[in-house]
Structure formats: structure tokens, C-alpha cells
Amino acid sequence: xxxxxxxxxxxxDKALVDKTLQKALRKTAVGxxxxxxxxxxxxxxxxxxxxxxxxxxxxxxDNLDYYLERFETKAxxxxxxxxxxxxxxxxxxxxxxxxxxxxxKTVTKGxxxxxxxxxxxEYLEEHGIEPIETDLGEYIIQLRNEPPSxxxxxxxxxxxxEVAEAFKEAHTELDAERSLEEPQELLEEARAILxxxxxxxxxxxTGANFLVAETGSSAIVTNEGNGDxxxxxxxxHIVLASIEKVVPTLEDASTILRVLARSITGQDxxxxxxxxxxxxRDDDIDGxxxxxxxLLDNGRSEMxxxxxxxxxxxxxxxSCLGHCPIYTTIGGHAYGWVYSGPMGKVLIxxxxxxxxxxxxxxxxxxxxxxxxxxxLRIPIPTMNRVWRGKEHxxxxxxxxxxxxxxxxxxxxxxxxxxxxxxxxxxxxxxxxGRKKGRFTxxxxxxxxxxxxxxxSPQGRTFQQQWSDRGGKR
Amino acid sequence: MSSRxxxxxxxxxxxxxxxxxxxxxxxxxxxxKNPTPNTIPARGQGGAKExxxxxxxxxxxxxxTVDLLNDVSxxxxxxxxxxxxxxxxxxIRVAPVADLQDIPWDEEPALVVNYGNAEETDHVGLISxxxxxxxxxxxxALSGPQNPTAxxxxxxxxxxxxxxxxxxxxxxxxxxxxxxESNQDNFMPRTVNWITGPxxxxxxxxxxxxxxxxxxxxxxxxxxxxxx
Ligand code: SF4
Numbered sequence: 001x002x003x004x005x006x007x008x009x010x011x012x013d014k015a016l017v018d019k020t021l022q023k024a025l026r027k028t029a030v031g032x033x034x035x036x037x038x039x040x041x042x043x044x045x046x047x048x049x050x051x052x053x054x055x056x057x058x059x060x061x062d063n064l065d066y067y068l069e070r071f072e073t074k075a076x077x078x079x080x081x082x083x084x085x086x087x088x089x090x091x092x093x094x095x096x097x098x099x100x101x102x103x104x105k106t107v108t109k110g111x112x113x114x115x116x117x118x119x120x121x122e123y124l125e126e127h128g129i130e131p132i133e134t135d136l137g138e139y140i141i142q143l144r145n146e147p148p149s150x151x152x153x154x155x156x157x158x159x160x161x162e163v164a165e166a167f168k169e170a171h172t173e174l175d176a177e178r179s180l181e182e183p184q185e186l187l188e189e190a191r192a193i194l195x196x197x198x199x200x201x202x203x204x205x206t207g208a209n210f211l212v213a214e215t216g217s218s219a220i221v222t223n224e225g226n227g228d229x230x231x232x233x234x235x236x237h238i239v240l241a242s243i244e245k246v247v248p249t250l251e252d253a254s255t256i257l258r259v260l261a262r263s264i265t266g267q268d269x270x271x272x273x274x275x276x277x278x279x280x281r282d283d284d285i286d287g288x289x290x291x292x293x294x295l296l297d298n299g300r301s302e303m304x305x306x307x308x309x310x311x312x313x314x315x316x317x318x319s320c321l322g323h324c325p326i327y328t329t330i331g332g333h334a335y336g337w338v339y340s341g342p343m344g345k346v347l348i349x350x351x352x353x354x355x356x357x358x359x360x361x362x363x364x365x366x367x368x369x370x371x372x373x374x375x376l377r378i379p380i381p382t383m384n385r386v387w388r389g390k391e392h393x394x395x396x397x398x399x400x401x402x403x404x405x406x407x408x409x410x411x412x413x414x415x416x417x418x419x420x421x422x423x424x425x426x427x428x429x430x431x432x433g434r435k436k437g438r439f440t441x442x443x444x445x446x447x448x449x450x451x452x453x454x455x456s457p458q459g460r461t462f463q464q465q466w467s468d469r470g471g472k473r
Numbered sequence: 474m475s476s477r478x479x480x481x482x483x484x485x486x487x488x489x490x491x492x493x494x495x496x497x498x499x500x501x502x503x504x505x506k507n508p509t510p511n512t513i514p515a516r517g518q519g520g521a522k523e524x525x526x527x528x529x530x531x532x533x534x535x536x537x538t539v540d541l542l543n544d545v546s547x548x549x550x551x552x553x554x555x556x557x558x559x560x561x562x563x564x565i566r567v568a569p570v571a572d573l574q575d576i577p578w579d580e581e582p583a584l585v586v587n588y589g590n591a592e593e594t595d596h597v598g599l600i601s602x603x604x605x606x607x608x609x610x611x612x613x614a615l616s617g618p619q620n621p622t623a624x625x626x627x628x629x630x631x632x633x634x635x636x637x638x639x640x641x642x643x644x645x646x647x648x649x650x651x652x653x654e655s656n657q658d659n660f661m662p663r664t665v666n667w668i669t670g671p672x673x674x675x676x677x678x679x680x681x682x683x684x685x686x687x688x689x690x691x692x693x694x695x696x697x698x699x700x701x
Contacts, residue, residue: 024678024679027678027679028679031679043514043516044514044515045512045513045514045515048512049511049512049514052511052512056511062488063493063497063501064484064488065481065484065485065488065492065493066493066497066498066501067501068481068484069481070501070505074659077659078659078661084475084476084477084480085476086476086479086480090476134686135676136674136676136677136685136686137674137676140676140677153675153676153679154676155676155677156676156679159678160677160678163677183677183678183680183682184682186677187674187677187682187684187685190685191684191685191686194686195593195686198686199593213505214505214508215659215660215661216659216661217661217665223672223673223674223675224672224673224674224685224686224687225626225672225685225686225687225688226685226686226687228622228625228626228666228687229623229626229627229686229687232622232623232626232664233623243480243484248501248504248505248508249504249505249508250508250644250648251508251509251510251511251644251645251648252508252511254510254511254643254644254645254648255511255512257644258514265675267535267669268531268535268608268609268610268669269609269611269667269669270669271535271668271669271670271671271672271673271687272666272667272668272669272672272687273611273666273667273669274664274665274666274667275661275664275665276663276664277659277661277662277663277664277665278663279663280663281616281617281662281663283617283618284616284617284618284621284663285589285590285616285618285619285620285621286590286616286621286622286623287616287622287663287664295480297476297480297483301480301483301484301486301487302483302487303487304484304487304488305486305487305488305489306487
């Protein structure tokens with residue numbers, strides 16, 4: 001999809017007044033953190049497992065070339081085919097070639113963020129092949145022609161009435177008067193429609209949560225089972241994976257699996273964890289006859305050598321999204337591309353270029369919650385600060401904010417003047433707002449105070465209070 | 474240059490080195506050929522009895538139902554009762570594996586048993602699980618000549634026979650059993666399925682619903698026939 005990240009502020013304005021979105025986001029903000037907290041309470045080893053996961057992913061990154069080659073050797077030994085693709089264009093072309101060789105008319109798809117990154121659906125459609133998303137959330141947003149608004153729950157922003165609308169528009173062969181009021185009715189309809197698609201598809205495309213160097217396997221996790229029906233029934237199975245998805249051994253995959261689902265849905269494991277190795281064996285009863293793995297780089301090999309390297313540990317659990325005060329206020333679409341939330345704002349500029357994403361580093365209060373909950377302990381705030389610096393250097397920030405920062409820098413270098421002015425400002429604001437303890441509106445900042453109150457200063461600056469106490473707490 | 478060469482060159486450039494040398498390769502190969510577990514949670518560990526108990530508890534928490542049986546001869550009756558209770562048809566599609574074929578199905582003439590892979594019209598499927606994992610109540614199924622994978626996903630009701638002695642404490646124990654049973658260099662079957670509960674989604678308004686694409690219910694016949 002064409003990114004709209006450069007219009008971040010306009011996107012945010014839209015999101016803040018979208019009532020249905022706001023309702024959905026309030027659920028997300030409570031739901032996911034609660035589920036995670038409960039799961040972690042039940043597993044005393046959780047933090048040790050996180051440390052293990054960080055260590056093993058760092059080892060992968062240090063030796064990425066070797067692990068990838070090792071994965072390839074093993075996959076080929078078992079009849080698989082591995083395709084190295086530098087960018088999304090090459091990956092799309094490769095997928096198309098495989099589909100054309102299989103004479104494919106329809107392709108079922110399991111959820112894949114790499115597929116979103118490639119825009120593989122649009123690409124296949126342009127070339128006369130019908131791609132069908134089978135994850136219920138992805139299916140809904142495909143019908144609505146939207147990008148996902150959450151990497152784990154792609155359609156969390158869509159109320160059930162709008163799902164019903166999309167289904168009525170798409171499934172014209174069904175009775176127009178049928179009831180689609182209840183979520184269960186929507187589920188039954190999707191189940192029946194997609195069941196047929198699974199059975200008739202020529203090619204199945206899934207993502208990969210891991211590639212295992214030890215065995216040449218790819219692994220996916222789903223709760224619906226759609227990823228499995230996608231790969232068992234068609235004749236050809238294509239796996240879309242980015243290069244950092246490789247792990248050394250099955251034991252290492254198991255370690256990461258223990259922290260993956262717990263971090264988001266609070267499950268010990270997702271319902272289905274599936275390891276696929278090569279095509280169907282000679283005496284197997286079922287399974288695909290061809291097994292292809294697309295290895296996509298798309299900027300990651302550069303990230304390996306710059307200040308964003310730690311981001312490559314990300315396992316796309318989605319935990320940082322539901323815990324982020326910004327994400328849970330503006331939702332995923334405001335970020336303007338397929339990724340969103342804390343991980344998105346660091347990743348997007350790396351993948352589509354800084355000039356396309358401009359203000360994204362401002363989608364952050366520097367509260368540090370994302371790093372705190374990240375199972376791979378990724379220092380997202382630190383990396384975001386790097387992007388902020390680059391934003392300032394590139395003069396993407398507004399003229400007003402650069403002037404204000406310049407003014408602040410001028411004052412900060414002149415402590416006497418700074419204290420005088422700050423003390424004056426605080427005492428005035430304190431006098432006006434002390435009674436209520438907060439301002440519900442502030443001149444020139446009404447958009448800011450629409451969503452929250454501004455706490456009023458208590459009349460004295462921090463430095464004043466500090467020196468009153470003789471520099472002690 | 475091929476994309477493969479370009480990508481590898483860029484990776485090495487970012488890592489500030491050329492291809493790995495002998496010693497480094499040896500160290501990695503050692504790690505890959507003798508995989509050692511990372512931290513293993515205490516939860517699933519214990520003797521056979523404890524493992525079976527933890528397995529049942531965890532599987533039930535994930536919306537599976539578990540029937541404890543002591544003898545193969547109890548299977549037909551137990552299955553019939555389960556299907557009746559859940560208002561399911563009596564026709565079952567059974568994986569064509571020896572231990573399921575040996576079940577005395579004749580004892581329950583109401584059950585219609587057909588062996589083979591799942592078909593679109595099958596409502597109930599029965600497999601013999603390769604194993605289970607206690608720590609999360611997970612069923613492990615391996616694909617093979619007698620074990621079709623589609624049977625785990627197509628029918629509305631998924632029933633797994635699981636011998637309690639096949640329950641591992643944790644995933645790592647299960648993997649070492651996969652390795653040792655195959656005793657080949659490439660030991661992985663085409664598909665390894667870990668199944669932890671019935672299919673579910675929360676994609677519509679974050680409401681949890683069961684049975685979106687895979688089975689709506691998962692029933693485990695946990696057979697402890699050590700005594701017999
Ligand atoms: S950055 Fe961390 S928390 Fe966010 S999706 Fe990636 S692994 Fe999960």
C-alpha cells in the first residue's frame with residue numbers, strides 16, 4: 001500500500017474524532033495488558049525466558065549469514081526451494097512466477113505481515129490471480145480494502161455492524177435479508193465461505209514466525225487454524241519470511257514461543273503452532289507437493305549495521321501496541337502504513353525511508369512502557385530518540401517547534417534568566433490553576449486539552465523547591 | 474551478482490566481517506548438532522502421574538475436554554457418550570493407524586467408523602496423538618503415512634486418543650523424542666502440529682468465539698493403561 005505516514009498529524013486528527021475507533025481502542029488499552037499480566041503471574045520463569053530469548057536472537061544477528069545459509073541447505077535437502085529477495089518487488093515477482101507455474105487462479109493466504117509489507121495481494125490481483133485472506137480479521141480488512149490496524153488483531157477497529165455491511169456487500173450469493181447481528185452469525189458465514197476457498201485454492205501462502213536453521217523448517221502460530229488449512233490443502237505452499245526470522249534450533253523456537261503469546265493474548269501458546277519441513281513425503285497422505293520459502297531483506301541487512309539493529313529482535317507479538325498511550329489513543333491507521341505502534345514508528349522509517357514517514361517519532365511520550373513489556377527487551381524509546389534527532393536535522397519538524405527549541409536552547413545556556421522567567425511563569429499559572437489542580441482548556445492548545453487535562457503547576461519550579469531543601473530530597 | 478550473494482554481502486558488510494571462518498563455524502555447528510535447552514519452566518515437570526494431571530488441567534483451561542480412561546475397551550462407549558452429549562453425528566473419520574484400528578468398535582454398533590483422511594463432509598475426526606506436552610496441555614501430532622494432517626483441522630469435532638505415558642513435561646523433551654525416534658539426520662516429518670485447544674478468534678469486536686476455521690471442540694481420550 002502507498003504509505004500515508006508523512007501525513008501523520010492529519011491522520012491523528014481524524015482518529016481522535018472517530019467515535020467507533022475510540023471505543024475499540026479503549027477496549028484494547030484494558031484488554032491486552034490485563035491478559036498479559038495474568039499470564040506472566042502464572043509463569044515465574046517469564047523474565048529468565050526473556051533473557052534467554054534476547055541472548056539467542058543476538059547470537060542469530062551476529063551470525064545471520066551463516067544461519068540463513070544453514071537454513072537454506074537444510075530446506076533444500078528436504079525438497080524445499082529457497083528464494084532470496086532483496087526487495088519487495090523481487091519478492092512479488094517471485095511469488096507470481098511460482099503461482100503462474102502452478103496455473104493458479106486463486107490463492108489462500110494466512111496472516112503475514114511480510115505479505116502486507118510486500119503488498120502481495122494487490123500485486124497478484126493486478127496479474128489476474130485472486131488472493132483470499134483467511135484470517136478472519138485480515139479477511140474483513142481485505143473486503144474493506146484497508147491495511148491492518150494492529151499486527152495481531154488487524155480488524156480491531158471495525159464494529160460488528162460494519163463487518164456485517166462488508167459481508168452483505170461481498171457475499172451477494174446469500175439471502176440479502178439474512179440476520180448478521182451477532183458476532184456468532186458473522187463467524188458462521190465467514191467459516192462457510194472461506195471453507196470453500198480453502199478447498200478450491202491452487203496455492204497457499206503463509207507467513208513465518210520462525211525459520212529453524214537446525215532443520216530447515218518454517219513455523220507459524222495461529223489461533224484460528226487458517227494457516228494450516230492454507231498450507232495443507234493446496235498443491236503449493238509458499239512461505240513469506242524476512243531474514244531475521246531465523247533461529248538456531250527447535251529448542252530456541254520453543255523458548256521464544258513461551259514468551260510470544262503470553263505477551264499479547266495471555267495464552268501459554270496460541271492454539272495452533274505448526275512446523276513445516278519441505279513438501280509432502282512420498283508416502284504421506286496429504287500435504288503440499290511444493291514448498292517454497294521467500295527470504296526477504298527489504299532494508300534489514302542495513303539495519304543490522306546501524307543504530308536500529310536491536311529492532312531486528314522483534315517477534316511481532318504486538319505487546320508494545322496495547323501498552324502504548326499513543327497507540328491506544330490514535331489506533332493503527334494513523335501511523336499510515338502496515339506496521340503501527342511503538343515497533344511501527346521505529347520500523348516504518350527504516351523500511352520506507354525517513355522522508356516518507358517524517359513525524360512518526362513524535363508518536364511517543366517517552367514513557368518507556370513499550371520497552372518494559374517487550375519480551376525481547378527492545379530499547380524502542382532510545383531508537384525513537386535517534387529518529388527524533390534525524391527529524392530535527394532534516395527540518396521535518398515544524399518551524400514553530402524548531403524556533404521554540406532554539407529559544408529554549410538559548411535560555412538553557414543562561415541559567416539566571418531561565419530561572420527568573422520559569423519562576424514567574426509557574427507562579428502565575430499556579431495561582432490561576434491551583435484550586436482545581438488542572439486546566440481543562442488552555443489558549444492555543446485546545447486540541448491537546450480536548451483529550452486530557454493539563455495539570456497546573458503548584459507555584460514553584462522544581463529547581464526552586466530543590467534549592468529550598470538544600471539540594472536534598 | 475545474484476540477490477543471494479548481494480544479501481549475504483550486505484549482511485557481512487553490516488557485521489563488519491567476511492564469511493565466518495573454521496572455528497566460528499565449528500562452534501555454531503556444535504550448537505546446531507547438539508541442541509541444548511534454554512530455561513525450562515518447572516510447571517510441567519514430575520513423574521508420569523503428575524505430568525498427566527498437569528496436562529489435563531492445562532488442556533481444560535484451554536477449553537478442551539478430557540476423558541480419563543483405563544482401557545482401550547472403554548473407548549467406543551466413552552466416545553459415543555461424548556458425541557451424544559454434544560449432539561454430534563455418530564459417524565467418525567478415523568486415522569488409519571494400527572492402534573485405532575484395534576479398538577473394539579463393534580461394541581458400540583451405533584458408531585459408524587470410516588478410516589482415512591478427512592473429507593469436507595466429516596463432522597468428527599479421531600487421531601492417535603503422537604504425544605502431549607504437560608506444561609501447556611498441548612497435543613502433538615506428526616504427519617506420516619498413517620497420519621493425515623487435514624484430520625486435525627477439517628472436522629467440527631476433533632478427538633485425540635493420547636496415551637498418558639506419551640506426555641512429555643515440556644517441548645524440549647518432546648523434541649528430543651522426535652529426534653531419537655527418527656534417528657536420521659533429517660528427522661522432521663513434513664508437519665508437526667501442536668494443538669492447544671479448539672480454534673478461536675477475537676477478530677470481531679475483541680469478542681472471543683470458538684471454531685472459526687478449525688474444530689469447534691477438542692476432546693482428549695487420555696488413556697492410562699500402564700496397569701493392563
Ligand atoms: S517491539 Fe517487542 S513488544 Fe513490540 S511487537 Fe516487537 S517484540 Fe513485541
